[in-house]
Amino acid sequence: MTPRAASADVRRIVLYDGLCGMCDAVVQLLLRHDHKDAFRFAPQQGEAARQVLGRHALDSATMETICVIENYNSPEEAVYTRSDAALRIAEGLGGIWTLMLAARLLPRSFRDACYDFVARNRYRIFGRRTECRLPCEEDKHRFLT
DSSP, X not given: OXXXXXXXXXXXXXXXXXXXXXXXXXXHHHHHHOTTOOEEEEETTSHHHHHHHHHTTOOGGGOOSOEXXXXXXXXXXXXXXXXXXXXXXXXXXXXXXXXXXXXXXXXXHXXXXXXXXXXXXXXXXXXXXXXXXXXXXXXXXXXXX
8 A cells, every 4th residue: 555545534544663662562552452443554664654744844764752643645634743642542442542531631741741751761661673563464454555
């Protein structure tokens, strides 16, 4: 699937660090729990991420956050980062995950400071890969290439 070939009904695209062990674990969790098939994925090291981030003057090479893209390839396309991205993911999963939305009551600066602490230490705690993991055959349709 090319970056522009995503289905029009795709609600959220998750751009993640494909070299980060924690980010990979988050993607695996989303693949297991996204029963509505609402998410698509792209590693920040790939062309799809470079294109969409470039439209928003963001550089995938310097990103230290997971990103959620809503309204992909439309005039209303929006990028959410840091704690806002995590909350968009919880919202998209629905169910018990929506309990995390209570974090919206906290100031964004506090939420983002907590997010940044984890982001700064993610390679040390969860490891760093030398290359992005390829999706299994049954999940390939969920990844932008």
